[in-house]
Amino acid sequence: MGYENWTQAIQGWISEKQDYFYDYPSSGVVGHYTQ
Secondary structure (H helix, E strand, C coil): CCCCCCCHHHHHHHHHHCCCCCCCCCCCCCCCCCC
C-alpha cells in the first residue's frame, strides 16, 4: 500500500480507527493504528 504524499498516508492511518476494537486490540484488519 503506497501513498502519493504524507497527507494521504496520515489519512490512511486515521481511517483504521473505524476498524479498531478496544476490547480486541489484536484485530488483523488494523495494522498500524496503535503504533
